[in-house]
Amino acid sequence: MSIDKLAETRIPTVHGEFQMLAFTSEFSEFPHLAMVSGEIDSNDVINVRIHSECMTGDVFGSVRCDCGEQLDTSMDFFGQNGGVLLYLRQEGRGIGLVNKMKAYNFQDEGMDTIKANHALGFHTDLRDFTPAIEMLKAMGISRINLFTNNPEKVASFETSGIEVVERKALEIDPRKENEAYLRAKLEGMGHFLQKL
Numbered sequence: 001m002s003i004d005k006l007a008e009t010r011i012p013t014v015h016g017e018f019q020m021l022a023f024t025s026e027f028s029e030f031p032h033l034a035m036v037s038g039e040i041d042s043n044d045v046i047n048v049r050i051h052s053e054c055m056t057g058d059v060f061g062s063v064r065c066d067c068g069e070q071l072d073t074s075m076d077f078f079g080q081n082g083g084v085l086l087y088l089r090q091e092g093r094g095i096g097l098v099n100k101m102k103a104y105n106f107q108d109e110g111m112d113t114i115k116a117n118h119a120l121g122f123h124t125d126l127r128d129f130t131p132a133i134e135m136l137k138a139m140g141i142s143r144i145n146l147f148t149n150n151p152e153k154v155a156s157f158e159t160s161g162i163e164v165v166e167r168k169a170l171e172i173d174p175r176k177e178n179e180a181y182l183r184a185k186l187e188g189m190g191h192f193l194q195k196l
Contacts, residue, residue, distance in 0.1 A: 003134040006031055015072075016079025023135050030089045032131050034139065035075070038082030042140040045165045047083030049074040049147040050132045053091045056100070064104065065181055066172040073170060074147055084141070086132045093117070094126025112184040124189065129156040136162055149185075149192045171195055 006022040022031040040046065049070075057068035074085050092100030099120055106116035114124050133156065136144070142161070146154060147168045157164045174182050174195055185191040 003032075003131060003138060005138060011035070013075065013079065015075035018075075018079070021135075021139075023131070023138070025089050025131065027089055032089055032135060033087040034135055035078070035085040035087065036139070037078045037084075040084070040139055040141060042142060045143045045145055046141050047078060047081065047147065047168075048136065048141070048144040049078070049083070049085045049170065050088065050129055050153055051085055052088045052093065052127055055091060055097055063175050063177045064107075065178055066174075069172040070170050073172065077147075083147075084136070084139070086135055088127070088129075088131055090127045093124075094128070095120065095122050107181075112188065113181050114184050114188045125152065127152075129153055133157065133160045133162060151190050151192065167192075169194075 004024045006024060008019060008021045011018045011020045016037055019036040021034040021036065023034065025032045051071055051074065054065060054067035056062035057065050058071050061068055077083065078085060091097045092103070095103070095117060099122070102120055103113065103116035106119050107113060111119060117124055143163045143165055145166045145168050146157070146164045147170045148154065149169060149171055154164060154167055169192060171193060179196065182193060183196055186193045186196055
């Protein structure tokens with residue numbers, strides 16, 4: 001997969017000052033993004049979070065999931081300590097916003113997040129983390145601390161040429177609105193979760 005940098009600009013945020021880099025994606029109007037805090041030295045171990053777009057959580061503050069809180073926690077940490085947040089445009093574990101809304105309706109009828117995706121004819125998780133790997137390579141990053149609870153993200157680096165020096169937990173306190181969702185990630189997808 002070939003990925004190209006499209007633009008770069010300074011973005012001051014409530015979490016600190018970042019450089020925003022836009023990279024090509026399969027949707028020309030919606031590039032993948034990197035939010036970079038601090039200097040990137042190819043000899044350093046860089047803090048990294050791969051975050052898949054979640055409009056409901058990231059933008060509107062939904063607590064049906066833990067996505068928005070994970071995004072804010074990452075941005076806070078990176079703003080203070082340096083790091084790179086990679087924002088991939090693959091809403092709803094790759095099924096898109098409209099299908100995610102339909103899956104939510106199935107969840108309201110008693111299905112968990114995995115069974116809801118299956119009821120719509122999708123696999124459990126359709127995301128591809130290859131663009132994140134290519135973005136890191138384009139930035140000259142070869143050694144990372146990966147902030148994730150998802151074993152699939154860790155596994156995606158096994159033959160990438162990028163070394164995961166350490167996996168860092170990014171666990172949000174469960175809420176009554178997302179406890180079942182988190183339990184499905186723990187029991188059905190093997191996520192590293194300790195707070196349930």
